[in-house]
Amino acid sequence: MKDKEIHEFVENTIKSNHLTSFVDSSCFNNPREEYVYNSAKRLLKTWFNLQEPPLYKVDFECSLRNYLSIVKTTINIPNYEPSSKFEELGLHYDSDLGKIWANLTIPSFFNSTFVKQLYMQNYVEEEQDLIHSLHTNGFIRKITGFEYFKSNEQKLAVMGSLRVPNGYSCLVSMTTGGGKSLITQTIAYQNVGLTIVIVPTISLxxxxxxxxxxxxxxxVDNEIFYYYSNVSLEKFCTALKNKTARLLFVSPESLIKNKVLREKIEEANCNHYLKNIVIDEAHIIIEWGSSFRIDFQCLDALRKNFINVNSELRTFLLSATYSDTTIRQLKMFYSTMDKWIEIRCERLRHETRFDVIKCDNYGEKLNKIYSAIDYLPRPMIVYVKSPDDAVNLKKNLENRGYNNAKTFTGITKNEERLQIIEEWKNGDFDLMIATCAFGVGVDKKDVRTVLHTYIPENPNKYYQEAGRGGRDGLPCLSTIIYTNQDVDSAFNFVSKVITTEKLIGRWFSMLLSNKTQPLHNSQYLIDTYVKPKYNSNEEFIDSISSQDINWNVYVILFLRRNGFITIDDIQYVNQKYVFYITILERKLLAKNDETFSVIDNARNNEWKNTEREFTLMRNNLKKVGKCCWSDMFTKIYRKTDEYCAGCNEHMDVINFEDSKTLKADITGPLSSISLDINSYMLGTKCMLLVSKAYEYEILNIIDLGINTFVSDEYMLERIIESTKKLENNFSTLFTCNYREFLELISLNRYYMSGVIGIYFPVEISLQNRLINIIEKCINDENMRFILFAADDPFIINKNKRLSELSVIQHYKQL
Incomplete structure (x- = not known):
């Protein structure tokens, strides 16, 4: 869809002052076209907001400047009456011709190069992956209709997930916007049964x-469901009874607190109908603090109970990035008997440019925040520290003429949140003022600017918030405007850590409470509805606040994090949490100096980690312009390679990324070899099958249970399409070209194990490399090779026919 088509529609709509429908948006040639289209939609929505009453003139002019700066043209709006900010925003009006145009006005303290990139000046479309074969297999095509993966990253993540054996937990990392949802959709239809997808927000x-x-x-109807409070469970329960339910999207609170739902899921698990548990945005279980979403943090206890009954249940943990600490704790909570697989495809975002601006005082900071809102590209998210800050900024902006901004904070009610997010995604407004409560689960593709008016406590939190921008693959800008006082405020926030004395006091208040029930084998039922008594002189108060309960839960999670206890189950009874725990550290049973020492050491270690992450953020602020801003991200996301699209230290792209998509070897189990195909090969390690009807023979071998098929692009497409007609779903069939095969077999046997079928190439150099690989792998017990060819080729390097080589242990000609 060309700019010209969109612009004609915009002008005609404004001229007629009547909007029938938007132009056809079904086909975009690249992300830029979609961004122009969405900018036009937002412009027209603000135009019609002008009519009744005219409160949104400045909002319209800001949207108009944004649109004209992208399409680089003029627009006819006869008899337009500009606001007082019209020229300040960089707009100009020829009243005689009725034409408006925009000059790109950028204050000197912003990086003008980055801002121009965001307005798509000198836009260059990202190069396509010409190295990897991105064909999906026949199973995925039948389920979704997708013929190609979006990237090799998505291919390895999805195919790796489909290969996860029963009873295993699999952690997957892949870039935001890379298509993680395809993992959920494919594993849900891999086998007949139910997949539960646990998501942190209703919007997501x-x-x-x-x-x-x-x-x-x-x-089949009634296969896919969602549930949160006040949604009827009737249809889902009926589908579960009829064994037609395949996917349930649900919040962690619903799984733990809704008795009816939990009982139905437990019943399905007892019948082994529950096949997969998927936890999306799994990083926040660890990284969002111990008091955040208690139910989300205790899902491992629920899973543990499911596994005890149904050992074949698979668990998937999905996210874009993980720190080392997060990986370690997730593995501790979600792995069973070392049945653990990591598919690590993460990389740093390519879209984000960074601009960090330090101010001497609050007045200077506020003026520069106003300038950022005036001049930086939209849509824009402005992150503030507190709900009060959000309210105050919104009021100040209203005084400056902006009336189409919304706030989203921790005190925004659920119903209002859903409405705001829907309006945000629909383009009803393009300026969001938010605290850290806004982020996860809000997938708006074309956010161009993320502005931080406070200092996040650590690089991870900052990176997650900055990552709201550029999800369409186009350039975006992360700007921080701050003072030294903001740095001090961030440190004061992270230093609010419960003391060792209070940790011990709360723990023994719960352990020694008459509500606590000793069970057996160091197992206890712990009621969190207990008022702490820190010393014998303190007067006991019967009333218990929700804050007391939250702190008690914090203590239990602290002990679990440090390996002192396990959480075996969690129940929500009479508006309170009850934990079934097993005490692993015997020193927790008696209150003495040894107990203090154990707890104090664990607390100090956690504080040191928190302080180290804050120090990394603070030190980077001190070195702005002297070192690359993205350096700190590779320090916390250790599987990523250095990449920065631009920052205060440099404006050119720095790219030291490894060409390999997988960032770590997968140590999971290898593919098994079916009895049928082993019999067909007569138990040999390498077989040559020569036939003029080789396509037919390839399909027959695939039907017997081949694990991987290697060929050129043309043959891959023909074979994959043909597999759709076979009865078996071949969900784990991995297909790749020769180059991928040579790369993967030297690095990772998870994808290259079992029986590998190879359509033997005619290119001599490829022939030699394949033969060398087979010779090296011929004694591997987990690998078999079947070579397909139309005739028996002469191998020049060996001076023999292929069938005469020692690696060919069985030769069959049809």
Whole structure:
């Protein structure tokens, strides 16, 4: 869709002052076209907001400047009456011709190069991956209709997930916007049964539900469901009883607190109908603090109970990035008997440019925040520290003429949150003022600017918030405007850590309470509805606040994090949490100096880690312009390579990324070899099958249970399409070209194990490399090779026919 088509529609709509429908948006040639289209939609929505009453003139002019700066043209709006900020925003009006145009006005303290990139000046479309074969297999094509993966990263993540054996937990990392949802959709239809997808927000839940309904091709009704409070469970329960339910998107609170839902899921698990548990945005279980979403942090206890009954249940943990601490704790909570697989495809974001601006005082900071809101590209998220800050900034902006901004904070009610997020995604407004409560689960593609008006406590939190921008793959800007006082405020926030004395006091208040029930084998039922008594002189108060309960839960999670206890189950009874725990550290049973020492050491270690991450953020602020801003990200995300699209230290892209998509070897189990195919090969390690009808023979071998098929692009497409007609779903069939095969077999046997079928190439150099690989792997017990060819080629390097080589242990000609 060309700019000209969109612009004609915009001008005609404004001229007629009547909007029938937007132009056809079904086909975009690149992300820039979609961004122009969405900018036009936002412009027209603000235009019609002008009519009744005219409160949104400045909002319209800001949107108009944004649109004209992208399409680089003029627009006809006869008899337009500009606001007082019209020229300040960089707009100009020829009243005689009725034409408006924009000059790109950028204050000197912003990086003008980055801002121009955001307005798509000198836009260059990202190069396509010409190295890897991105064909999906026949199973994925039947389920979704997708013929190609979005990237090699998505291919390895999805195919690796489909290969996860029963009873295993699999952690997957892949870039935001890379298509993680395809993992959920494919594993749910790999086998008949139910997959539960646990998501942190209702918005994300509804997004994923609608996405799955739209993508999955199924002839059966009532297979895909979602549930949160006040939604009826009747249809889901009926589908579960009839064994037609395949996907349930649900919040962690619903799983733990809704008795009816939990009982139905437990019943399905007892019948082994529950096949997979998927936890999306799994990093926040660890990284968002111990008091955040208690139910989310205690899902491992629920999973543990499911596993005890159904040992074949698979668990998937999905996110874009993980720190080492997060990986370590997730593995501790979610692995069973070392049945653990990591598929690490993470990389740093390519879209984000960084601009850090230090101010001498609050007045200077506020003026520069106003300038950022005036001049930086939209849509824009402005992150503030507190709900009060959000309210105050919104009021100040209203005084400056901006009336189409919304706030989203921790005190925004659920119903209002859903409405704000829906309006945000629909483009009803383009300026969001938010605290850290806004982020996870809000998938708006074309956010161009993320402005931080406070200092996040650590690089990880900052990176997650900055990552709200550029999800369409186009350039975006992360700007921080701060003072030294903001740095001090961040340190004061992280230093608010419960003392060792209070940790011990709360623990023994719960342990020694008459509500606590000793069970057996060091197992206890712990009631969190207990008022702490820190010393014998303190007067006991019967009333218990929700804050007391939260702190008690914090203590239990602290002990669990440090390996002192395990959480075996969690119940929500009479508006309170009850934990079933096993005490692993015997020193927790008696209050003495040894207990203090154990708790104090663990607390100090956690504080040191928190302080280290804050120090990393603070030190980077001190070195702005002297070192690359992205350096700190590779220090916390250790599997990523150095990449920075631009910052205060440099404006050119720095790219030291490894060409390999997988960032770590997968140590999971290898593919098994089916009895049928082993019999067909007569128990040999390498077989040559020569036939003029080789395509037919390849399909027969695939039907027997081949694990990987290697060929050129043309043959891959023909074979994959043909597999759709076979009865078996071949969900784990991995297909790749020769170059991928040579790369993966030297690095990772997780994808290259079992029986590997190779359509033997005619290119001599490829022939030699393949033969060398087979000779090296011929004694590997977990690998078999079947070579397909139309004739028996002469191998020049060996001076023999292929069938005469020692690696060919069985030769069959048809």
């Amino acid at each position: 839940m509804l997004d994923q539900y609608n996405n799955a309904r739209e993508i999955i091709k199924s002839e």
